[in-house]
Amino acid sequence: MESLDSEFQTLKVSETDDRLWVRLHRPEVRNAIDQAMVDELHAVCDYLERNPKILILAGTASQAPSAANPKGSKGIFASGADISQLRERRRDDALAGINSGIFDRVAKLPMPVIAALDGFALGGGAELAYAADFRIGTEELRMGNPETNLGIIAAAGATWRLKELVGEPMAKEILLAGKVLTGRQCLETGLITEMHPASELDAAAEALADRIAAQDPLAVRITKSVFHAPREAHPAIDTLAQGMLFESQAKFERMQAFLDRKKK
Incomplete structure (x- = not known):
């Protein structure tokens, strides 16, 4: 059976017979989505298009306090697109649809996609989550699209997916007024369907994947x-x-x- 070559630089991948876990992993920049991550996500999609499995997207997991790390660390999905790269992109880069192309490919994968969200899911990180079929999160989740504050638009799916997910009034609050939703607000608006403690988020994603896997x-x-x-x-x-x-x-x-x- 074919397996995914997981020698990635920006993703951490684990696989079973019916599902694939993909963790965004650029902790030094809060999992900002850069060209390398886009390329590696394309490789994941190429594999899943040939070998349909449930995809679980997640970020850096929360870590409990320990002797070596007394304060612990907060989880994070993705803080957005990598601004250092975005700053240098020009018109032709925008027309190439770098992020919108990969997020659309994720949305169209044969089997369902689950986004397990903790901490920041902003900008491109939020748009990647919007492309998933299911979104579950934590109370610490912070989700929104601050693109207009940077002089651009949320052009990788938010301008149309978000309206379908939460309705026009709330979508405009997020896109035009920079509103960032808390985990509780995400649950209340239906942007996520389940909220769990960070320590239980992975197990909740697995449980949801189990329910999907039980179907034909x-x-x-x-x-x-x-x-x-x-x-x-x-x-x-x-x-x-x-x-x-x-x-x-x-x-x-x-x-x-x-x-x-x-x-x-």
Whole structure:
């Protein structure tokens, strides 16, 4: 079975049969997303497009206080795009859609994507999280898009994904007035669907992945594709997708198992 070459410089990767953990890892710059990280995320997507698995995106995990580190350390997802690189980019770089291209690819992966969010998820970090199918977080989460304060726009998905996720009024507060949401506010607006203590965030992501993995993988893949199809494609695409699944062996086995359980 093919496995992912995890000799990355900006990501830490671990893998099981049905899921792939990818941690953003540039702690010296609070996991700012630079070109190297974009390139490595493309490599992850290339692998998952060929070998569909659940993807769990996370950042640097929180560390409890210890003798060597008495104050502990806060977790962080991503503080945004790397400003030192962003400062030097010009029109042609913007037109290339460097970040929007990779975030769109993440959103379109065959199997669901979970973003486990702690600490800062700002700018490009927030936009990467918006591209996920599921977002869970901690009370310490701080999420927003401060791009207009830097003289640019949030051009990697926030201007349209955020409105779909939280509605127009709140999206405008974030995009036009620089509002940064706390973890509690993210939960209240539906930007995240679960909130957990930082020490339990990884376990919560695993539990969510377990629930997804318990479903039929082909049905999950097709449901995700149909869900994101344009409105005008429905109901024809639903009917065609159902026709495919009605011929799958998993459909017969799972329905028979359901009927057998009812008889007991």
